[in-house]
């Protein structure tokens with residue numbers, strides 16, 4: 001099994017996340033892509049917003065009718081506390097030892113990778129696929145064991161580039177816009193997600 005892990009706060013989930021997932025599914029020949037909502041993101045501990053339960057609900061709405069290979073992996077919400085990727089990979093790889101894991105991310109994550117908890121261990125357990133995000137160039141970071149390759153073979157430690165999402169969307173901008181103009185469509189939200197945000201007065 002070739003399994004992609006797309007981790008994030010999804011606060012709220014938006015079309016940029018879905019485009020990233022689609023690019024990964026199409027280019028990496030994945031059997032599954034799991035969205036992994038954080039309990040607390042290590043570098044964004046207090047982002048505001050409606051909390052984990054609502055983020056999870058919005059994410060499952062965003063995935064309704066999307067690609068059937070997409071699932072939600074709730075291991076970080078169940079574990080609670082700060083969501084370190086190395087802990088998640090240790091749990092998943094012990095649980096599913098035959099899977100090949102690949103982290104799916106936007107290029108804004110690359111400069112911070114050496115500062116993640118135990119990055120060398122992360123890339124003993126998984127690879128990474130990175131899509132260009134507007135404003136964030138692709139620059140391979142210095143992490144032992146991580147090496148750029150043209151295509152993913154399934155072996156850990158490989159860093160592969162995905163095409164650009166070409167969607168200049170960020171949850172933080174959407175939160176700001178929703179708060180400033182609650183009755184306007186900020187753009188970039190799946191319709192079901194916007195509907196729930198409105199009907200439940202979230203992000204006010």
Ligand SMILES: Nc1ncnc2c1ncn2[C@@H]1O[C@H](COP(=O)(O)OP(=O)(O)OP(=O)(O)O)[C@@H](O)[C@H]1O
Nearest residue numbers: 007008009010016105106133165167169170171172
């Ligand atoms: N528009 C986008 N294009 C490419 N990747 C994206 C895009 N938006 C988010 N991502 C990626 O999705 C993953 C999860 O992102 P996250 O949930 O933190 O969303 P975000 O929009 O970056 O949130 P925030 O603005 O609150 O920081 C990260 O790897 C991030 O790089």
Ligand SMILES: O=C(O)c1ccc[n+]([C@@H]2O[C@H](COP(=O)([O-])O)[C@@H](O)[C@H]2O)c1
Nearest residue numbers: 007008009041042083084085086116117
């Ligand atoms: O493990 C770490 O040290 C680490 C540091 C920063 C980010 N991450 C992961 O990267 C993903 C996106 O994080 P963020 O902060 O952009 O929401 C999410 O799954 C985080 O758990 C992980």
